[in-house]
Amino acid sequence: MSSFIPLVSGANEALVPALNRIGPVILSSQSSGPLATPDHAYLLVESRDAVDLSALINWLDAGVEKLILPLASFADAIGSIPAERLVLLLDVANVSAVSDKVRNGVSGVLLKTPSLDLDFISSISKFFTGSSIHVLSTSNEPPTVANVRQLRGIGATLVIPEAQLTLESSSSTQINVADAYLAPVISDRPDGLFPTIVSSQTGHSLGLVYSSKESVKESITTGRGVYQSRKHGLWRKGETSGATQEIINIRLDCDSDSLEFRVVQHGAGFCHLNRQSCFDAASGLPALEKTLASRLESAPEGSYTRRLFNDADLLRSKIMEEADELCRAETREEVAFEAADLLLLCSHQSLDLKAKRISRRPGNAKPRWTQKQEVAPPPAPKLDGPIKMNTYDLTQASPEERAQLLRRPVLKSDEMIGKVKPIVDEVRKRGDTALLEFTAKFDRAQLSSTVMFPPYAPETMQLPEEIKSAIDVAYSNIHKFHAAQTSDSTLVVETMPGVVCSRFARPIARVGLYVPGGTAILPSTALMLGIPAQVAGCKQIVLATPPRKDGSISPEVMYVAHLVGASAILKAGGAQAVAAMAYGTETVPKVDKIFGPGNQWVTAAKMLVQNDTDALVSIDMPAGPSEVLVIADYTANPAFVAADLLSQAEHGVDSQVVLVAVDLKADHLAAIEEEVEKQALALERVDIIRQSIPKSNIVKVATVEEAVDFSNDYAPEHLILHLEQAKEQLPRIENAGSVFVGAYTPESCGDYASGTNHTLPTNGYARQFSGVNTLSFQKHITSQEISAPGLGNVGPVVVTLADCEGLQAHANAVRVRLATLQK
Structure with missing residues (x-):
């Protein structure tokens, strides 16, 4: 239950956002402005004429929390609109005209009365058992903090018109919003502070803090998370760290002795340990929501993530794709995986809005789904047509195009x-x-x-x-x-x-x-x-x-x-x-x-x-799809080169194959491509090759030096040198898993029997990882032994450095020994 409910006309643009932070507001149907965002609002329909039922339902479907209708408009609404979405607007003089049907068909009453007579209001509350009671004084005098507290004491909520509310100090004509909101709040702490739970917009707890009247006032006014530090006074969250908060709403608990701040958390997180929550990491939908937000925030223009959020057609297609995969899932684990993928594309806010709809579709499936659908198999790889690699000229490529040639397919x-x-x-x-x-x-x-x-x-x-x-x-x-x-x-x-x-x-x-x-x-x-x-x-x-x-x-x-x-x-x-x-x-x-x-x-x-x-x-190392980079000059045998390319292309559809052609003539390059297709068609795994080769590249360069530089940047798993002076290039090789030197050193020999290891770094990790070797299965332990004279030599150096770092115990471990040597 809120401390009070504001009746908003929209005249004060600065006041309305603050009021939205502390609970529901009542909007007037005569004021079109606020209806642009009716979510979490009550709508007051004061017209005594018959109201179009479809219009009422449309308002509820749009997100209005409850409709407040005069007695004359209830005839059609009762039975067509759920009782929990209806509030009766009742003048004091009309109480006796309320029938049992009306009384049982509403969830609340908004009582308009010239005076705040607590006994009379209590009697109305007993008549409408189980309904919430809201009281709107028709007096021009603003209510007091005591009025708010007294009404809360008998289970009623005061409705205060916007004109009687202010963000400034309370006066004879207006009451401060925070003063009214905090009127019923009590504290059992000696310092008068209120325990405050801070949670995400989805209700995931971020941490426990304390609030004071001053901090709550500032939060309501600014929309930022402001709390009361027990040591340092007002604590404006994120003022120094950048981890700021936007207030969604502030709520009282049932006993009015603690608060909940629902916020949008920015930056690393709420916790001082740079985590989202002081209660460990979020899970489920909150974690998913955080992942979505961070991916959108960091997504560059043109990226898949950015296009997914900006391109309605792409988003629609992906939702249909993921929904179809969910429908095909058979086991519990598969359903969980596919449902998670689908949720990545959907916003929880739309689910909240969906829950408020009261209009219902018939529930029939759309016509194209009413016929039993044959499960369409995934598209089969193309089993005909030429088997060709993509060709690029590095001498004409821009820095951006060169960088693109170094990239592997994105590994998610x-x-x-x-x-x-x-x-x-x-x-x-x-x-x-x-x-x-x-x-x-x-x-x-x-x-x-x-x-x-x-x-x-x-x-x-x-x-x-x-x-x-x-x-x-x-x-x-x-x-x-x-x-x-x-x-x-x-x-x-x-x-x-x-x-x-x-x-x-x-x-x-x-x-x-x-x-x-x-x-x-x-x-x-x-x-x-x-x-x-x-x-x-x-x-x-x-x-x-x-x-x-x-x-x-x-x-x-x-x-x-x-x-x-x-x-x-x-x-x-x-x-x-x-x-x-x-x-x-x-x-x-x-x-x-x-x-x-x-x-x-x-x-x-x-x-x-x-x-x-x-x-x-x-x-051992991060791993990815198999890959080979072949450097070939005019001495290269086209059949040998093609065979080496295919030996990796047959590993899988995501295998990476690159040919760096050093000043090769057009007919030489064509001969290699002809051999690739000819040999591929004779292989049992040709269907795999048909998918991997079209993703592979031929990169034309002018010199061997350019070829080696490109290879070092690419850092291939396997590097094959079909060069006139192949062995002489080894000193220039900086990044590769394993190198195969000369025309008669096929990569296959390293894969099976020459002696070197074939478990090698892929995806560019040859820049920092070695292939598996004997030392991969060993660890090295160091030891030291210092004699007494040796400690005399090295000890003073250790003492100086330990003192420099402020680690006195380290220095002392040496000093006590040096002292014995001086005796």
């Missing part, structure tokens, strides 16, 4: 993390039970257990002899190269006499290796991850890979798991496998670091768990 990592989080949380909470459910759902395998332990049955790794022999050779080469990388010796350096520093390596005890199993069987990835883990001396090696539909693991991967000494095999893929290794389950051992490539679900899950301190797990 934040959206993907949001989608995988429910999966990760379920595995974390419910362990093997959730893991089995997700394996059945996503991997289509019904299992009773997801983990295998050695010794592995020989029948699970039966292979043709030529495949087994090939794996053995690859194992030998990869093992030899990675064994050469170990740092078994201890590094010892005497930095000054008597001060010896050392560094030594230790294996990471427990590692998890993710081996994808989507569109291809990848025993090579098992080799690339398992061998350096084995060489490094990791005590536990958990290998995770999606099972086949019969619940088995491919014999190639099983054989590699046996060779590298895997201590457990997890038959699961996707985010659920990453979660199981990160947190551990009843049967899956917890690991300390997770390695391996995967799709966007796997990548998002890895990024999620590495930031969870409860998981206490790290990852």
Whole structure:
């Protein structure tokens, strides 16, 4: 219940916004101005003529909270409009004319009376049991604070005309808005302050503060969050931090001893820890609302987000798309994911307005949905037409166009993390039970257990002899190269006499290796991850890979798991496998670091768990779609170049393929493109290539130097040099996952058997990450040993620096020792 309700005419433009902050206002139907924003308002219809029922309903549908109608207009309204939306306008003289039908068909009464007779008003309240009582004095004298408090004491609310209200000090003709609002508020605190809950516009609590009469007055007047600090006086929120607040409304609680401020919070958040709320992070719709607001605020012109908010046709199309996906969802998890996507496009304010509508449609489906719809499959990739890359000339490109050529397709990592989080949380909470459910759902395998332990049955790794022999050779080469990388010796350096520093390596005890199993069987990835883990001396090696539909693991991967000494095999893929290794389950051992490539679900899950301190797990690197950049000059064999491009293009539809052509003649370039199409058409995975190659680029440059500069900026996962002097360019290579030098060094050899590792940084991360190697599975520990003379040498330096930083205990730890040396 409000302290009072203002009757607004709209004459005072400065006053109306302040009144809207403290509760509902009563608008007159004769005043058209305020009706432009009728939300949360009562509408007073004073005409004694018959009122058009459809007009009343239209007002309610537009957002009017309640209609206040004179007795003469109630005949048609009762029964057509819900009682909770109707208030009776009643003159004192007409009380006896109210029928039981009218009394039972309203939720409140606005009583017009020449005097504030509390006994009479109490009797009216008893007659209209269960209805709210509002009192409008017809006297020209303004009400007092005592009048407001007395009426609240008997459960009635005073209605005060706008002309009798002011934002200035109360006078003989006007009462201050804040004085009237705070009239019934009491405080049981010695300092007289009122506990105040600050919440978001959706009701999510942001924090607890205190208010005084002065702070509330300023908040009402300015529309800004102003509170009372118990130490520093008036606290204008955001005055120094920039985290300001706009007041939506101020409400009293049921006992009139505390307040709630609903606000729009700007800046980092309400909390001094730069969080939205003092009660931890928001969740559900409030979190979604914050995400929407921040994305819109930061979205550049022309971006997808900005277009989505500004382009009605695009928004309509996306809503239809997401609604269709929601309708197709089958499981509870899928429904949750798709509903979240749809909510991202919808505003909660429209839901509030929708809830106020009283007119109803018949409820029939629109004609185009009444027929049973066949579920349309997703558009099939085009299976004919030329297979061509896009061609650009770097010598003619602007800086902006050059930057665009360096970009990969946008990876919506934040959206993907949001989608995988429910999966990760379920595995974390419910362990093997959730893991089995997700394996059945996503991997289509019904299992009773997801983990295998050695010794592995020989029948699970039966292979043709030529495949087994090939794996053995690859194992030998990869093992030899990675064994050469170990740092078994201890590094010892005497930095000054008597001060010896050392560094030594230790294996990471427990590692998890993710081996994808989507569109291809990848025993090579098992080799690339398992061998350096084995060489490094990791005590536990958990290998995770999606099972086949019969619940088995491919014999190639099983054989590699046996060779590298895997201590457990997890038959699961996707985010659920990453979660199981990160947190551990009843049967899956917890690991300390997770390695391996995967799709966007796997990548998002890895990024999620590495930031969870409860998981206490790290990852090898961020990963994305496979990619290759080929630099070719006039010596390049078109068939070789095309084969190298296709070897990556067949990985997936989102694979990235770039050819940097160094001053190639038109016929040479055409020959490469002809080879791309010719070889692609002969491949089993041509349908994948038809989708990846059209997204790939040919970049023409004038010199090898320009080509290498472009490659360093691109930072490819794989870099292949089809150059006359290929080896001579290696010193200039600064950013690449792995380099393949010369015409007879195909990237495929590095993928399988030459010895180098094929788990490499993608998406430009080669600027700061190395590919997986033996050191990836080790950590380095430093130690130091200082003799007494050595402390005499280095100690005074330490004392000086510790004193400089104000860390006296640090300095003292040295001083007490130096003192003993001086005795």
